[in-house]
Amino acid sequence: MIYNSSWAPDEPPDVLYAEKTWLQGALLSNIVYGVELALFIMCFKLLVRQMNRTNRRRHLILLVFISVLFILGTIFVYSLSEFTQLAFIEQRNFPGGPSAYENDMFWIPVDELGVAVWVIGNWLMDLLLVWRCIVIFSALPGVPIWAVVVLPSILFCASFSLGVLFLVKTSHSSPYGSPKFTIIYFATTLALNVMVTVFIATRLLYYQRRARTVFGGMHLPHYSNLASILVESAALYSIFSILFVVPLALNNPLGSVFLQALGQVQTVSSLLIIYRVARGRSFPGDESVQLSTTQRSAPEIRLGHMPSVRSSIFDMGNGVKGDTHKEALPNGGVMVTHEVISDESRSVV
Structure with missing residues (x-):
């Protein structure tokens, strides 16, 4: 079909741009959900296949964790799809168009359901990051674990409290209706993720240096490369959070694209960590202790x-x-x- 400019809606460019961002965000969220589905199946199969008497309890906990995450992600996709259908098809003549509907009707039950499961999923991912931080730093000699996790724990408590208030506020308005509070909430959860990202990345880079000193460049462990550092620290979610918070602070509709994908991105980040744990490629405490306390005494072995x-x-x-x-x-x-x-x-x- 040939494009004809006369078929274009008679709307201002800024309104059309806002509608495009809402629609593209919904499409991006569904794309990321496909990745989430594949990762969930892979994690589930690995955890079940490798379960034995010694790790049964741990793997059962991880199975429940990823199942809850996947269910929450699926509910979020359903909610987002229904809300997008309402805005662009069933209620398309809403005053101001689909973008105005998405902003003004953010509080309706079908969308509030998606917001609720997103906030719950955010809490679970933050807990996972704090746990990974404890695991990675527990093997570091000379550093008390409380000194590492006290700030992330405080930020998690603040994020949890603000998340509850965020649910209350969005139950009768839009996140864009109270942008200052929305920025505070997302900035808090972003600060937690960025802090844990920096802590974990720093620890793994230190471990990489120790491994290079002991083993040399030809035998670096598989968890010392850049990709593993980004996965272990859930840097993907931190990046998407920044891509949403910055446009929101600038009052740019572009933030709507990343807002709708955040729920799936946080689930994917968590599943990537669990997948490394299931494959046995996550950061191991015992080897960390050995490398932290081992020094090479001479450049060559006699x-x-x-x-x-x-x-x-x-x-x-x-x-x-x-x-x-x-x-x-x-x-x-x-x-x-x-x-x-x-x-x-x-x-x-």
Whole structure:
């Protein structure tokens, strides 16, 4: 079909721009929901497959957690879809158009349902981040855990209280009706996420440096790259929060795009963390303690100056005989094992 400018609605450009942002935000939210669905299935399968007697309780808790997150995300998508349908189809002749309907009728039950599940999901994600912060810093010697989590805990309590007030206010108005309070609430939850993001990223970067010192650049752990740092710290949600709060403070309708996607983005961020935990690729406490207390004593390892334990081996099938040596570093932190096979044609070190 050929586009004809005469078919365009007789509305001011700013009104059309506002309507575009509301509609594009709903579409973006549904796209992110597809990612959320895929991650939920992957996490659920991994947690069930790897469940055993030793980790049964932990995996059951994680299964309940991701199930609640997914249910909340699904309810949010339903609420958003129904509200968008009302604004753009069923109530399209509302004075001011669909964008005015979305602003003025934000309080109706079908949309308030989405706001409620979004706030609950936000609380759950904040709790998850505080928990990850505790796990990652609990293995750091010399640093009391309360010194790390006291500020995030205070911000979480403030975010929880403001979230309750946000639900009360949006039950009879729009977030845009009280922009100052909305900015305060989102700034508080954003401050919590940014603070935890900085804490976790700093800790993982420190761990990366320690791993590079001990193992060298060729054997860095899988949780020391940039992608894992961004996942562990839920930086994706922090970025989307900034993209919403800044346009809101500037009274720019562009914030509507990111507002509608925030609910799904926070669920995706949480599921990415759980997925790393389920795969066993999350930040491990034991290795953190070992790396934090291990120092490399010399730029090269001199095997001749180390105590060794020698055991003779003999392969009856191949007639290969050799020696296995286990050398311990002077600081006791690293064990080097090498094997020399006394075969005429090959040697393994």
